[in-house]
Amino acid sequence: MRRFFLISIMLLAFTIELFSKTYHWKKGTTFLSFLRDNGISSKLYYELDGDDKELLEEIRTGQSYIVTKNRREKTILIPITDELQVKIVKKDKNRAKISLDPIPYKVVRNSIYLKIKKSVYKELYRKTHSRVLVNSLKRAYKTLNLNKMKRGDIVKLFYEQKIRKGKAISSPKLLASLITINGKKYYSYLADDGRYYDSLGKEYRTVKKTSIPYVRPINRCIISSGFTRRRFHPILHRYKAHLGVDYAACRGTPIRATANGRIIKRGRKGGYGKCIIIQHKNGLKSLYAHMSRYKRGLRVGSRVKQGTVIGYVGSTGRSTGPHLHFGMYRYGKAINPARYVRVKRHQEITNRLKGKEYRKLRKKVIFYRKRFAQIKKIGNNTILVRNEKYPLKRKKKRV
Ligand SMILES: [Zn+2]
Missing domain, CATH: 2.70.70.10 (Glucose Permease (Domain IIA))
Structure with missing residues (x-):
């Protein structure tokens, strides 16, 4: 499967090199005028649904797009976002089809090992240049004040990054982390619901203040x-x-x-x-x-x-x-x-994973347990590269 994939990529590269040309979306171009200029029936546009028509409005002036020709057909690929593109395949004026296709990208998993010198947030940012990652770590340990981390405390984390042609697209995603504060270990894992949980499926608590009519007049006594x-x-x-x-x-x-x-x-x-x-x-x-x-x-x-x-x-x-x-x-x-x-007291609301979601999380816990132990050695290297993965599946529209 992988070999087949590589071959097809190579073939594709070969084809592109021979027959394709890059253009830029001109100012004032509408999708309809674009179709007209390329000799494609406007029917193609009118038959799209509302959502797709909206998406086509997102094509930006100056956007580069690729036109590939061979003897039988002409293919136009226009990116709309980092992950989605319009694909038009034209055989002749009245035979064209349009689809919104995901742009293939690679998912790379990286690991970070950080020994704190002074400030966890500053040092993590210096290492990753990603505010998103820093904020994700904050979110992963909602109730722990990571600012209290001191010299010698440790952060280990795994994150995922989408890349295309060696460039990062969209934000990194924090998958799992282990922080050591004063010798005490805290784990956090991203579950399918987009929240972070500890090894036992418990979310780091959200604290909510409640009002009570009479409070104790002194603290700690x-x-x-x-x-x-x-x-x-x-x-x-x-x-x-x-x-x-x-x-x-x-x-x-x-x-x-x-x-x-x-x-x-x-x-x-x-x-x-x-x-x-x-x-x-x-x-x-x-x-x-x-x-x-x-x-x-x-x-x-x-x-x-x-x-x-x-x-x-x-x-x-x-x-x-x-x-x-x-x-x-x-x-x-x-x-x-x-x-x-x-x-x-602060009322503590704890979200806990159950059933299938819990079992899924436990699998992650086991998966990462070994890797946390190895992370110092592998450092900031890419540890896993997945093949092209498609983020969205959309039905093709044909005319
Ligand atoms: Zn008394």
């Missing part, structure tokens, strides 16, 4: 005391209620408003030390105590948004160490904040 109406107090050495939640955190940790509201108190309040109270809707209030200091610019009457920093963790008032005492009240009555407050 542990609850040192929960809400209870009766508990043993370490300083007073007796049972006492704890009408709030204590979050242990370092002095100076920012404290955030749990929800939108208006500040109704900003000042000292006995055992609570420096505190802020915010009035929210539905008769709810929140209290933040033992602050080291308030956020500058806030006063009674200030409106705050959820998540706004209002002050900083401290140990003012009756306190054994830096922590935030956080209380919530409904119509003046202490309620358990844990019932209202949620840790602000």
Whole structure:
């Protein structure tokens, strides 16, 4: 098959050399005038469908096209895009046929091995001169910040490029990649749906923020005391209620408003030390105590948004160490904040391949596993050249 193919290519080259001539599409030429000038019936044009007629409008001024003649017929090939051409075969004025044919091209697979010095994106671009490839890599690892890759981290990738006469046509396609960040490996494979998945068919997560009514007032903390109406107090050495939640955190940790509201108190309040109270809707209030200091610019009457920093963790008032005492009240009555407050999490939507699509991906995983191991040796060489492949199949139109 391959030999037959080569022979036909050689024959074609031979024929072209002998009988073909290159022309350029002149300014102002319409497809109809072109047919007329070449002695072809305009019927050929009128019998095309709408889509094809539109495509013919895409022939650009200056476009080179080839006319080949032999004793029996004349063939005209006019490229419309990098991948599609109009083919007209004329036997005589009333015997011509037109078709939209794919332009044959080769698909080359290349591999890249890159050891990061400083910036993954810059260095990958320097190596490939392709923004598309750089962006594809970003897309392949949506949730990983590749900017965090450091000196010595590794990128291995395979991509596909369509070429014709040694020249790249259209953009390269990232097929599979392996990145190593701090010794940890991440794989990504292009599936048939055009998305990238890891070795187990899971897409790198898309993060979507969700709104929740009350958020935890500090990030990264542990609850040192929960809400209870009766508990043993370490300083007073007796049972006492704890009408709030204590979050242990370092002095100076920012404290955030749990929800939108208006500040109704900003000042000292006995055992609570420096505190802020915010009035929210539905008769709810929140209290933040033992602050080291308030956020500058806030006063009674200030409106705050959820998540706004209002002050900083401290140990003012009756306190054994830096922590935030956080209380919530409904119509003046202490309620358990844990019932209202949620840790602000991002909702993670994960797309996972199943069934046949999953099995297909696994085949790719196995295919590339070996090749990733060899990639350092083969470096940036072409590792695979496929024979001519046709990107589109279109029905031929005959007149
Ligand atoms: Zn407390």
